[in-house]
Amino acid sequence: MTKVxxxxxxxxxxxxxxxxxxxxxxxxxxxxxxxxxxINDSDFDERYPELNFQKLYARIHGLTNTGDLITxxxxxxxxxxxxxxxxxxxPLRWPIxxxxxxxxxxxxxxxxxxLSYWLTGxxxxxxxxxxx
Numbered sequence: 001m002t003k004v005x006x007x008x009x010x011x012x013x014x015x016x017x018x019x020x021x022x023x024x025x026x027x028x029x030x031x032x033x034x035x036x037x038x039i040n041d042s043d044f045d046e047r048y049p050e051l052n053f054q055k056l057y058a059r060i061h062g063l064t065n066t067g068d069l070i071t072x073x074x075x076x077x078x079x080x081x082x083x084x085x086x087x088x089x090x091p092l093r094w095p096i097x098x099x100x101x102x103x104x105x106x107x108x109x110x111x112x113x114x115l116s117y118w119l120t121g122x123x124x125x126x127x128x129x130x131x132x
Contacts, residue, residue: 004078006033006065010048010056013038014124016116018060021076028083059109072105073098 012018022036038044039056055061062075070078077089092101108115117123
């Protein structure tokens with residue numbers, strides 16, 4: 001896996017669970033190694049015309065300092081590693097665990113609105129992006 005020293009994270013600000021994680025990451029991003037890009041911003045398509053909104057909406061994406069577009073738990077691992085807490089997610093990238101964790105993430109991503117409702121009482125929101 002390439003060593004990521006900077007990361008742009010493309011996230012869905014209308015997802016309550018996604019915003020909880022982005023807020024936690026943002027608070028710990030004291031070295032500014034992570035740039036947060038909301039895929040719902042009105043000018044997002046103009047700034048990132050090469051990216052497909054439907055793919056970005058389906059799962060989290062990140063753009064590394066080397067220009068690689070990564071998805072899912074690879075983004076999560078690298079983002080938390082850049083804020084000094086990668087050890088929490090490192091086991092999810094181990095060769096034996098990775099395929100299972102990636103399948104579980106895909107299920108989570110597909111059902112994140114329902115899971116958000118169960119856990120936060122909000123399936124989607126327009127105000128989640130405040131305070132990032």
